[in-house]
Amino acid sequence: MPDQGNLSPRDREILKDVILTHILSAEPVSSRSVAKHAKLGLSAATIRNVMADLEEWGYLMQPHTSAGRVPTAAAYHLFIRSMMEARALPVRERRYIEDHLKGGSTDSDEIMGTASHLLSELSSQVGVVVTPAIGETVLKAVEFIPVSGHKILCVVVSASGFVDNKVIETEEEVPREELVRISNYLTENFAGHTLREIRERLVRMMVEEKAQVDRVLARTIELARAGLTADGVPGVVVDGTSMLLGKPELSDVARVRRMIEAFADKERLVRILNRCIQGDGVRVLIGEDCELTSDLEFSVVATPYGLGERPLGTLGIVGPSRMDYEKIIPLVHFLGETLSRALAETFAGDSERR
Amino acid sequence: MPDQGNLSPRDREILKDVILTHILSAEPVSSRSVAKHAKLGLSAATIRNVMADLEEWGYLMQPHTSAGRVPTAAAYHLFIRSMMEARALPVRERRYIEDHLKGGSTDSDEIMGTASHLLSELSSQVGVVVTPAIGETVLKAVEFIPVSGHKILCVVVSASGFVDNKVIETEEEVPREELVRISNYLTENFAGHTLREIRERLVRMMVEEKAQVDRVLARTIELARAGLTADGVPGVVVDGTSMLLGKPELSDVARVRRMIEAFADKERLVRILNRCIQGDGVRVLIGEDCELTSDLEFSVVATPYGLGERPLGTLGIVGPSRMDYEKIIPLVHFLGETLSRALAETFAGDSERR
DNA sequence: CGTTAGCACTCTCATGGGGAGACTGCTAGG
């Protein structure tokens, strides 16, 4: 099994044609069809020889003896690494994305939904967005709102525009003015840090202040502990599952079922997507790499998004390995950038106004 | 076609047996199987005569000439109205529901998800919960949190525990202290009214105060308009779609697809569920009544939930018409009551604490 | 007159053979 270096230009040309044809047709590709529209001027018999080699080297396989051939995961990897020509996203689609994803008056949860929908709509695959674990986000503001007697609504706003609400209970009733003071104090002192860091500082503060019995400070710490100690489970927004149902690889119910169940298991989905968080480019997991389902040949194209250096989550698409990478990779790339920009604009860029 | 009055006790007994058998088996029911386990001591031939009558009257139908018979929507209606014996929910399940749905520290969005999941899990059908349109809810508190320059996060808390966030932009920067004052003012003056009412009052206020140029009041009105004017689209939480995939009525992909697409169309789903909001009991839409999909014989069992008299939303299950109504109707009923109670407890009952 | 046994009829579904079609692998010749 030689690496790509051992493939002659002709071999590569033929493999590429098989892949492109298969992506379009979803069916095994015959030597004859390659001979027809690859402009090599070779006969089907010659192509057959080459294809037999490519099979031996692990790039192609036949579903059964007398069928055409289908690309393997290795073939797709090679294709993506050094054969494909990424097609720049059409201006219409870029604008379409930017129009829908502009930061601003909408809240970040809604933006996540929109991003997922755009991914699905423009790729005809399933769109997936992993939202940040709230514990990893940077605090922008915190506010306590009394709602009834001992119950207080705690609103945590992250710098990236995410908002988390939780109801907490206190031992004794806290007057409204004190809640305002506590909110201000915490916002001023903790803004700019992640919840994780804040939690650690709180522990230290508790130890230090244990001797003193400053009532207000004790309460502040109590509320902060209850409100800012986020469990930090990242969420995941999936859109367009029905897109896959028309595809020929999902033509029997058992497979559809496994697919639906795979998408219902959010935790595993997050785990798979987050394998793409390292590095900033688009990553592609193909076939077995992406252990979404055991038998279905699925792939994931995903990229991290975030604020500047700090990655917040991942976004991407999931679909059968046979997908239009030349379009989808630029799409995912662009969406990652646009989403990052939208999040940055939500709360950051407020110096200028149109 | 006689109404139920014309059915003799024997006819009813036989119809009931056909329905119960079909619910279990999912297959057309033969006269022979009825003869066997209905304790009427009649032969299959006699049963056949009765079943032919029942078909003529619109309660049964045959998929093809030489098959057994299947209940029609009319049969299910009759069954539910006057033949079935609702089975009280087992204590284990009641407790299970109550344990998971207790109001308290969780926020209402999470409760909705839990309710939907419980419905699905305990019925083996799809669980659906329609969340209140925020515009219809009663205001508990409103708070404006500055997040950056001209951008302000507006948090609206409803009396039933729902929280809505939106980012609004203002013409000029508003100092933090003023935001606090405005929040207090609005909460004190508007709490207890629905957002719809508040919106109307705001319009009146604007007209009245147009002459005066009280800067603070103008700002208050501006913020209230931007923050409290909710678009008011009810949400819908669906859980357990994959439950249906094992059922025999969804044995081909085309149907699965139509089903998945039907569940993806949230707006239609809300419309169908909300047809059950009138009256306070459990309502059942069967077959054509529930125009979820054109060809699939689906039913909806749903009930409104809410705070006291005021209905907030609906909750229920969706599945093939052939479902275990004797269990599912009590289940939906109990879940509606438990959810209402949980919402009431979230913010209301704070006088006692365990 | 209601009930039942018996029987012919109908329709579905699983099974298996046959043949067309599509590709491949191999071999011999250019």
Next chain:
DNA sequence: CCTAGCAGTCTCCCCATGAGAGTGCTAACG
């Protein structure tokens, strides 16, 4: 090294066949 040709193989569709299940009808029975 390439190609034409051909035999071999595998899938898929079609059709006939037959078993099985269930009905409708009729005639007989209490």
